[in-house]
């Protein structure tokens with residue numbers, strides 16, 4: 033069967049990144065409404081008040097009300113098939129959140145207009161820049177008191193190192209939010225708080241020096257807008273799609289997700305600016321979904337505990353080329369063997385459904401009897417080649433872990449090995465000590481709770497976990513050139529090694545990293561481990 037390239041062309045696969053509470057869930061809901069994917073806003077997972085997803089997976093999820101079940105939301109809109117990848121953000125922020133970005137073709141960055149660029153956005157942004165994917169910015173909550181839009185542009189440029197190109201511009205904010213001005217179309221969409229979210233919005237063509245505009249939005253606002261647009265036209269970067277596609281320039285949109293203002297405009301522009309699934313690098317070349325018609329995909333996330341009795345897992349894969357058909361036989365490149373892909377699921381807002389067809393750009397969850405690892409390649413190409421691996425992201429929380437009952441060494445080792453293979457935690461040992469104690473690292477502190485809980489319930493091992501005061505880890509990029517024992521460290525530095533025996537450095541303070549780099553000119557440190 034030949035690949036249906038038309039289906040692939042329709043795909044738009046992106047992730048929404050933001051700091052908690054900036055409005056990611058609200059924006060996602062509104063986007064889904066346009067696609068008619070859900071009838072009522074508020075049914076997307078992640079809402080503090082919502083009923084949680086069909087979570088028969090882990091008790092801890094239920095207890096804490098955290099859903100890790102949802103992975104992708106798919107809906108159709110104006111002939112496009114849109115996949116929004118879920119990037120867990122609250123307490124369930126984890127390495128998976130970073131890895132999900134490896135599966136996206138672009139990212140939408142939601143920023144709270146009152147707060148600007150916040151910590152988690154910076155972290156996620158850094159991962160996006162690793163891949164040079166296009167990043168679109170939605171400045172949210174304009175219906176509230178906001179910071180000066182020029183100041184916000186400067187902050188994005190300075191803190192994130194990406195240039196900005198506002199596509200539209202806000203007129204006032206909060207109680208005095210009048211609407212947005214589309215710079216290219218020269219139209220105004222007016223905001224009426226009383227009608228927010230309920231009325232179809234009309235855009236009006238306007239000239240900024242037309243006195244009638246002054247009557248509509250107020251003369252002061254007209255004048256201010258005219259000045260600001262003049263300033264922007266003179267000083268800001270033009271919309272260069274080449275730079276957008278490299279991730280050097282971000283198109284910026286203003287709006288209010290809660291009142292559904294500016295969301296449709298954003299979606300329309302976004303769909304025009306993003307591209308269909310992009311080529312992906314393999315170790316030796318690249319796979320282009322528009323040219324190659326074999327099936328290829330890589331695993332970017334592993335979800336354990338679908339069924340406690342069987343220790344089943346679901347491996348989430350991003351399809352990079354071709355078509356998935358239920359029952360197809362593919363090569364598991366890293367495992368060096370053929371596997372049949374039978375059960376695949378797709379996660380919708382709050383349910384799982386079985387799919388028997390999927391295309392490049394789509395994410396599917398495959399039944400995994402425990403053979404797949406993060407970054408693995410599946411393909412039916414005649415000459416299978418692995419995709420470039422997924423980097424290891426820096427944990428920010430560290431703890432020492434020891435088993436309470438030393439007789440259960442075997443279960444303990446098996447448990448942590450398997451959990452580490454799923455990618456929720458990373459395991460390290462102290463350098464040059466024969467100690468039994470291990471060090472675990474996690475991106476989100478909740479992972480420690482999950483780890484101790486799972487070791488107890490699945491492996492019957494009680495452990496003692498003591499958090500360590502380190503917050504930064506660095507990989508040594510050139511270990512062959514460095515004598516680790518001779519590193520001139522700082523008092524808060526600790527040398528550890530991963531399971532492959534590679535040395536890494538732990539620090540309590542960020543400034544110590546720079547100090548160690550200064551003291552050891554030959555040493556090259558990296559925030560990401562090679563995949």
Ligand code: G4P
Pocket residue numbers: 050051052053054055056057058059078079080081121172173174175176287288289290291
């Ligand atoms: P997140 O997924 O990024 O964490 O944010 P989420 O959408 O849950 O939004 C966080 C809070 O901000 C919510 O209020 C939400 O209603 C509000 N919000 C989102 N977009 C806008 C906006 O454009 N304008 C205004 N004024 N508020 C917005 P909450 O009270 O914390 O939750 P809820 O009770 O509304 O669910």
